[in-house]
Amino acid sequence: MTAPPLANLINELTKLPGVGGKSASRLAYHILKRPVAEAESLATAILEVKSKIFRCSICNNMTDVEPCAICDDPRRDASIICVVEEAFNIATIEQTRDFRGVFHVLLGALSPLKGVGPQDIDVHGLVRRVQSGNVREVIVATNPNVEGEATALYIAQQLRTLDVKTTRLAFGLPVGGDLEYADQVTMAKALEGRREI
């Protein structure tokens, strides 16, 4: 008995990740309640992101200029490349404000289970960048899970013959957490990576 345009919007919203039927319904009624201008801004933003955003030809980051703002920034150190799985991982690293190098987005991680092999991720582009330029270090910032680890090992292997230092993000206790909540593997990694104080 829900009016078709409303049912249609609810249906479209449930296609978004993490949005179930109840959330979709709440979002749809929210949009109904707000001014038309607000709905138009949202609809326009959705369309513009599809028409204006593409991948940087150098690093695969999502961008609306070629090359992307990070690759194009002369203040950034192009000799240090941080390798991430997805473009949205860049934001997480950027917000630390501690990294002044550039990025390389793999567009995935190796996963035999999901059928993702070396040819499906952009390690080739990374190797080419290392071969062609003055790259001193490649920091592998893939996810701290099985796929991310396998990908990190594969990248290290591919870069072994090249004159570049390959590093991996540190594993250990998350800051602000309680020791008792650390899982076994994290705890083992924290012990293994202990440093003198």
Add this chain to the structure above:
Amino acid sequence: MTAPPLANLINELTKLPGVGGKSASRLAYHILKRPVAEAESLATAILEVKSKIFRCSICNNMTDVEPCAICDDPRRDASIICVVEEAFNIATIEQTRDFRGVFHVLLGALSPLKGVGPQDIDVHGLVRRVQSGNVREVIVATNPNVEGEATALYIAQQLRTLDVKTTRLAFGLPVGGDLEYADQVTMAKALEGRREI
């Protein structure tokens, strides 16, 4: 360093209820990854809901036809009106498939704290419907909280002089829950409303 169209979409998405910065970012990157057609369907659905949906002149339900599909359905019993605060509450009652009457949406609930008084909700329309037609019963299905209760009492008061039975949804234990999780007030209501078996 996020590209402006992408930052703009993330910003628009955070205006939705229950969507914080991280969720908005995840949604935006999801939209980026999906085909253009899918983004267009979503954008169109947002715009159509604003252009095609309006309130039913009888019951205030959200509709794209006048009167709404429920008010217009000859199989529904127009002599029983279920009163809800918001149009989206109708779906919750409809999914029980137990109610074959019609609805009245108040468009809010009395709340002195939020400055919502009797003139801000549509009790007047309900009274008019009761006065003008063959209404036998008004089931007050406002929320089981302070505002909903105050609104229910106010409605009962307004209908007192009219020839209509006014009822309120039952309070008690939620089905499927554990007794130990029931709060004090719910437990007291469950005791008070106990029935012979």
